Amino acid sequence: MLSELLRRPRAAFGLVIIVAMVLCAIFAPWIMPQDPFEQSFDGLDLMGGPLPPGGEYLLGTDLLGRDLASRLILGTRTSLTIGVLANGVAVMLGAAVGITAGYFGGWTAAILMRFTDLMMAFPALLLAIVLAAIFQPSLLIVALVIAMVNWVQMSRVIYTETRSLVERDFIQVQRSIGSNPIRILIKHLLPHLLSSIIVFGTLGISTTVLLEATLSFLGVGVQPPMPSWGNIIFENQTYFSTAPWLVFFPGLLIVLLALAFNLVGDALRDILDPTLKGRHG
Amino acid sequence: MTGYLIRRLFESALILLGITFVTFVLLYLVPADPARQIAGRAATAATVANIRDQLGLNDPLFIQYFRYLSNLFQGDLGRSYMQRAEVSSLIASRLPASLLLMVSAIVTELIIGLTIGIVAALRRNKPVDHTLMIFSFISISAPQFVIGILLLYVFAVQLGWFPIGGYGTFAHLVLPSITLGLLGAGWYSRMMRSSMIEVLGQDFVRTARAKGLSKLRIIIRHVMPNAILPIIAMIGIDIGLFMSGIVVVESVFGWPGIGQLAWQAIQRVDIPVIMGVTMVSATAIVLGNLLADLVTPLIDPRIKTK
Numbered sequence: 001m002l003s004e005l006l007r008r009p010r011a012a013f014g015l016v017i018i019v020a021m022v023l024c025a026i027f028a029p030w031i032m033p034q035d036p037f038e039q040s041f042d043g044l045d046l047m048g049g050p051l052p053p054g055g056e057y058l059l060g061t062d063l064l065g066r067d068l069a070s071r072l073i074l075g076t077r078t079s080l081t082i083g084v085l086a087n088g089v090a091v092m093l094g095a096a097v098g099i100t101a102g103y104f105g106g107w108t109a110a111i112l113m114r115f116t117d118l119m120m121a122f123p124a125l126l127l128a129i130v131l132a133a134i135f136q137p138s139l140l141i142v143a144l145v146i147a148m149v150n151w152v153q154m155s156r157v158i159y160t161e162t163r164s165l166v167e168r169d170f171i172q173v174q175r176s177i178g179s180n181p182i183r184i185l186i187k188h189l190l191p192h193l194l195s196s197i198i199v200f201g202t203l204g205i206s207t208t209v210l211l212e213a214t215l216s217f218l219g220v221g222v223q224p225p226m227p228s229w230g231n232i233i234f235e236n237q238t239y240f241s242t243a244p245w246l247v248f249f250p251g252l253l254i255v256l257l258a259l260a261f262n263l264v265g266d267a268l269r270d271i272l273d274p275t276l277k278g279r280h281g
Numbered sequence: 282m283t284g285y286l287i288r289r290l291f292e293s294a295l296i297l298l299g300i301t302f303v304t305f306v307l308l309y310l311v312p313a314d315p316a317r318q319i320a321g322r323a324a325t326a327a328t329v330a331n332i333r334d335q336l337g338l339n340d341p342l343f344i345q346y347f348r349y350l351s352n353l354f355q356g357d358l359g360r361s362y363m364q365r366a367e368v369s370s371l372i373a374s375r376l377p378a379s380l381l382l383m384v385s386a387i388v389t390e391l392i393i394g395l396t397i398g399i400v401a402a403l404r405r406n407k408p409v410d411h412t413l414m415i416f417s418f419i420s421i422s423a424p425q426f427v428i429g430i431l432l433l434y435v436f437a438v439q440l441g442w443f444p445i446g447g448y449g450t451f452a453h454l455v456l457p458s459i460t461l462g463l464l465g466a467g468w469y470s471r472m473m474r475s476s477m478i479e480v481l482g483q484d485f486v487r488t489a490r491a492k493g494l495s496k497l498r499i500i501i502r503h504v505m506p507n508a509i510l511p512i513i514a515m516i517g518i519d520i521g522l523f524m525s526g527i528v529v530v531e532s533v534f535g536w537p538g539i540g541q542l543a544w545q546a547i548q549r550v551d552i553p554v555i556m557g558v559t560m561v562s563a564t565a566i567v568l569g570n571l572l573a574d575l576v577t578p579l580i581d582p583r584i585k586t587k
Contacts (some may be wrong), residue, residue, distance in 0.1 A: 118299040123562040125525035210424050217426045241438045251427035258422035
């Protein structure tokens, strides 16, 4: 699978970005050029404004004179942690709901799927903002809030697939000889659903990263001084006309990370199951 | 068809009822005390208690919920805690601006998305196709606040072509529409591309070619109408994306619509307004999905309505 991914230029590009960002996140403390929390006078110009990129501060400084490059590197950790955590919860929850509804059908399916209809009709961002306002946002809470908003799509995909698998002979046989449902779910259904889970799980990280950035940009996501790419833009947005680098660099990183997961997810879809078609067509 | 329509309308009404319940429970859990917010910091505990009593905040959750529901059925969304106004009139005064922005964003995303999709399909696997598809990948990977701020920086601050946010003229509308429409443009370009490729491979196109029709005529008269149809049905589903998008886009551009209203209400814990906007958005989303489901069988009779 890896070699197939690397043979596709777009997917290979995405993989390189992902690997680079993961390395950045792991080794952040060692590669940050400065202390990301230190508000230094050297980091401000004579008028008290942020310094542009170049010189001692590679990518310039923010409004408080903190080194932007270091904050961005530490922000990689925030984005990836939330991306993987939130998406992991969303995938597990979505798959569990989808498989349960698909396998048992009847009332179970009716109740669970009407509930997903309800979740689909919620304006996702409003729901996330309200949830974030209820709980004091910490890294874990932000991740859980995003997961609560994002599990629905996965559950629908898995539900549809499970429904058609359940009709097939090999599952009917297992059912008729009275196998334990849990055993059927894990041993016979899950392997067939794995490719969808991988594809939508990968694409989902991109959605998660974007939602985290947006929540942090609105000030209800990751809280400063802990840097996240979204809250760096939130803190500095009023000065974007005089200090555009404070929006440009974090913005670029958000786009790159979301793009990377979209490219890899899209290629995985082609490789694993050419018949799979989402909204992507 | 009529039976299907009635069933879908009934389901939609149930979903909306479910949404009132979930939203109500969620907002009940918000720790901030609305009475304290209204009274201000300096108010005595007695004043706050008095306000709580007046608003009925001391009643059990289910009594508050049923009071809310019975008001809702009479078209009463309640009064704002923070502004001296009915929620329904606040929303009504903000709705035209949001509708204008959304309609303009739909036009923008269709123009950009369909053009890119058509060109990419006709130049399939050529450099033009690859470049356009990378563009569409980027447009679905870029958060709207980043696009918005960068467009403002380049076209308003640096070039001075458009005003820096605000509302009123056509010039004010351009950048917010592009920001809101770019995400959809990315999806539409990819759908249009695959839809075009599918239609291009069908027998009637081969027949048209064999009859000696010009390539342009085949594409405009035979391929495009068939390729666009399945995409039209998606516009209804877009409303969900827009309802999230306007919160961000309106706050970046200072656009006085319901997205901005919702955002201000959330910051001030103005619960009746949050409820109101959520209900209006959810209704729009449900109607959009319903519309998509009803339009699809009309466009393509092979899709049966159960």
